[in-house]
Amino acid sequence: MEILKVHHKTRGPAAGTVGSALVGVVASGNLEVLLERTLADTECTVEIATPVRGYDDVWKAVVAEFVERASPGGLRISINDSGARPDTVMLRLLQGVRTIETGHD
Amino acid sequence: MKLDEILSSLFLMGHDIDPRPDHLILGTGKRANGGTVEVVGIADGEALGIEGVLPLARRVLDIVATGGKTPILVIVDTQGQLMSRRDEMLGLNEYLAHLAKCLLLASRSGHATVGLNYGKAVAGAFLATALATDVLVALPDAEPAVMDLPSMARVTKLPQEKLEALSKTTPVFAPGLDSMTKVGAIAQVWDPAKPLDVQFEATLATIPAHDVRDALGAERGGRLLAAGIARRVADQAGEDRRA
Amino acid sequence: MTDPKHPSADTASWFLSTARERLTGLLDPGSFAEFLPPTERAQSPHLALFDLPAAFDDGMVVGRGRLGRRAVLVAAQEGQFMGGTFAEVSGAKLVGLLRAARDDPKLPRIVLLLLDSGGVRLQEANAGELAVAEVMRAIVEARGFGVTVIALVGGRAGAFGGAGLTAATCSRIVISEQGRTGVSGPEVIETNKGVEEFDSQDKALVWSVTGGRNRRLLGGADAYAGDTVAGFRDAVLALIDRAPPFDLVTLRAEQRRLADRIECLGACNSAVEMWVALGIAEPQTIRNLDDAAFAEIVKGLRGAAYEAR
Numbered sequence: 089m090e091i092l093k094v095h096h097k098t099r100g101p102a103a104g105t106v107g108s109a110l111v112g113v114v115a116s117g118n119l120e121v122l123l124e125r126t127l128a129d130t131e132c133t134v135e136i137a138t139p140v141r142g143y144d145d146v147w148k149a150v151v152a153e154f155v156e157r158a159s160p161g162g163l164r165i166s167i168n169d170s171g172a173r174p175d176t177v178m179l180r181l182l183q184g185v186r187t188i189e190t191g192h193d
Numbered sequence: 194m195k196l197d198e199i200l201s202s203l204f205l206m207g208h209d210i211d212p213r214p215d216h217l218i219l220g221t222g223k224r225a226n227g228g229t230v231e232v233v234g235i236a237d238g239e240a241l242g243i244e245g246v247l248p249l250a251r252r253v254l255d256i257v258a259t260g261g262k263t264p265i266l267v268i269v270d271t272q273g274q275l276m277s278r279r280d281e282m283l284g285l286n287e288y289l290a291h292l293a294k295c296l297l298l299a300s301r302s303g304h305a306t307v308g309l310n311y312g313k314a315v316a317g318a319f320l321a322t323a324l325a326t327d328v329l330v331a332l333p334d335a336e337p338a339v340m341d342l343p344s345m346a347r348v349t350k351l352p353q354e355k356l357e358a359l360s361k362t363t364p365v366f367a368p369g370l371d372s373m374t375k376v377g378a379i380a381q382v383w384d385p386a387k388p389l390d391v392q393f394e395a396t397l398a399t400i401p402a403h404d405v406r407d408a409l410g411a412e413r414g415g416r417l418l419a420a421g422i423a424r425r426v427a428d429q430a431g432e433d434r435r436a
Numbered sequence: 437m438t439d440p441k442h443p444s445a446d447t448a449s450w451f452l453s454t455a456r457e458r459l460t461g462l463l464d465p466g467s468f469a470e471f472l473p474p475t476e477r478a479q480s481p482h483l484a485l486f487d488l489p490a491a492f493d494d495g496m497v498v499g500r501g502r503l504g505r506r507a508v509l510v511a512a513q514e515g516q517f518m519g520g521t522f523a524e525v526s527g528a529k530l531v532g533l534l535r536a537a538r539d540d541p542k543l544p545r546i547v548l549l550l551l552d553s554g555g556v557r558l559q560e561a562n563a564g565e566l567a568v569a570e571v572m573r574a575i576v577e578a579r580g581f582g583v584t585v586i587a588l589v590g591g592r593a594g595a596f597g598g599a600g601l602t603a604a605t606c607s608r609i610v611i612s613e614q615g616r617t618g619v620s621g622p623e624v625i626e627t628n629k630g631v632e633e634f635d636s637q638d639k640a641l642v643w644s645v646t647g648g649r650n651r652r653l654l655g656g657a658d659a660y661a662g663d664t665v666a667g668f669r670d671a672v673l674a675l676i677d678r679a680p681p682f683d684l685v686t687l688r689a690e691q692r693r694l695a696d697r698i699e700c701l702g703a704c705n706s707a708v709e710m711w712v713a714l715g716i717a718e719p720q721t722i723r724n725l726d727d728a729a730f731a732e733i734v735k736g737l738r739g740a741a742y743e744a745r
Contacts, residue, residue: 089489108473113454113514113516114491114516114517114518115516115517120492122475124475137489138489139487166492168479168489168490168491168492170489243698243702247694247695247698254687257684258684258688276628277625278645281618281646282644282704282707283654283701283710284604284651284654285618286601286656289604289619290603290604290605291690291694293601294690295691297576301576302684317597317601320565320572320598324569339562340558340561348558349559362485363482365560365562365563366560366562367562372562376563378565378566378569404570415562416524416562416563416566418481418524418525418528419525419528419531419563419566420528422472422529423528423531423535424532426472426498426529426536427535427536430500430533430537430540431540433469434540
């Protein structure tokens with residue numbers, strides 16, 4: 089397993105007050121994303137556990153784009169990956185932020 | 194140890210268990226104190242199918258209906274559940290679960306139940322018999338398993354050599370007596386060089402009142418998390434109710 | 437009083453839903469609270485040895501909620517993660533829930549098990565097998581204290597191996613057409629005994645042997661649900677007050693039920709032959725009936741109406 093940690097500064101906090109959210113399942117080509125509102129308003133961390141090695145740069149690029157789009161301040165994000173493609177990862181991350189901001193998907 | 198040797202060593206005062214064409218074990222043995230032991234089980238590595246379950250379950254229900262506290266010994270050497278389209282079609286899962294439920298009812302009704310694994314004990318047949326007792330013991334040549342390593346390699350698509358190497362570092366998946374003892378499934382391994390009747394009486398004297406297998410697994414280091422996880426869930430359920 | 441049913445329940449397929457989606461749709465809106473939620477990261481420590489990813493809930497969601505305003509305890513397996521298998525952590529979560537129901541009479545007296553499992557997780561085979569044994573014992577003990585345990589079977593992984601035994605240890609089983617249950621799966625039998633024993637590629641054969649309709653016709657399940665979350669909800673609500681006690685009378689009746697089944701159907705070579713022996717006039721049509729027509733057929737059958745499990 090490869091563990092990758094990415095830390096970002098954000099423009100501001102994610103909306104809403106829900107404390108945590110989980111989206112996706114760990115199935116082939118898929119991933120689960122756990123979001124917890126535990127950090128300072130302009131901090132965001134993403135920790136990825138994946139059995140697929142050697143894609144650090146791709147993960148970093150996807151996470152950077154996600155942070156730019158969603159401004160997920162205050163969120164500690166944890167990922168269990170099962171070989172998801174970058175577009176699937178991005179969709180799940182955005183779905184996760186939507187869920188923790190609104191309380192539903 | 195062979196079954197007849199086991200029975201002779203267990204019941205010095207005699208028993209009425211004879212080999213049967215269906216390889217089931219059904220009968221009684223005499224304890225040194227004059228009491229009786231009810232004996233059920235499956236021998237010769239026979240697979241357990243729907244026809245095998247019914248006589249065993251009926252005997253256990255009869256014992257419960259008779260009342261009293263006669264202990265039940267469940268002796269097991271089975272290669273597993275019968276792999277048969279017909280038995281599956283007729284609902285083998287219900288038959289195996291029925292036998293387990295009958296043994297668990299006997300235990301709840303005051304009959305101490307002791308499982309004895311002396312040969313194979315595999316998968317669904319293991320769950321239906323020896324794993325549905327208050328305490329499970331084994332003889333050193335027992336081979337309890339969920340699946341053998343070659344089959345496991347095939348299903349998990351991992352090389353068998355890798356599984357063999359891994360099985361040396363963790364008891365959590367590898368077949369065999371050592372692993373099953375470390376995770377807490379098997380409470381004690383009896384010594385075949387010593388009289389089994391004495392060891393049986395000692396086992397009977399220390400029947401746990403509750404399911405202690407997860408605690409045993411934690412104590413022996415083979416299943417470190419299960420007991421704690423179960424306790425945390427129960428604690429949170431209780432806290433939630435009181436909140 | 438308005439129906440507290442979740443708005444998506446009528447349309448959402450049980451088979452296609454995740455464990456969490458099933459719970460959300462099954463329970464009264466907003467009533468679910470999880471024990472040992474994903475934020476506690478109760479993951480399998482063993483999967484990494486095999487270079488396999490873990491899940492934050494280990495594929496088992498446990499908690500409490502309300503169903504038609506009645507308090508219930510719930511457990512749901514995620515069939516898409518490692519086939520919903522019983523393993524050290526996932527199994528222990530269910531054991532803990534059942535023991536809580538057994539020990540605390542103020543907790544809900546109903547436990548719903550949303551099974552979706554191929555059985556024991558081979559990467560944790562010993563821990564998983566033992567977890568099933570502990571679950572079966574805990575179900576029996578909880579039932580002995582008056583708790584009703586209902587199995588719901590209709591997910592992708594079905595309920596096989598230890599999950600098949602677990603289902604049959606419960607007070608009641610609800611199954612859908614897509615629900616499959618058994619001990620050895622067709623692939624395992626084919627691998628071990630040959631294609632002539634069981635052709636796992638023959639979809640119609642597999643359906644007729646392991647599928648929900650055959651199980652319901654023989655009495656291997658106590659209720660039949662349409663493949664929607666609302667279908668399961670309605671089926672559970674209909675039988676929630678009719679659970680057999682766990683005692684000698686029930687198990688004697690189950691012994692008779694299972695012995696009768698062999699006597700009546702034991703010589704049959706196919707599911708269709710069994711359905712003929714059960715007195716079904718047009719057994720070939722069973723596959724094509726809609727759910728309502730199938731439910732009508734079930735009503736007239738004896739074996740499907742025994743109150744013994």
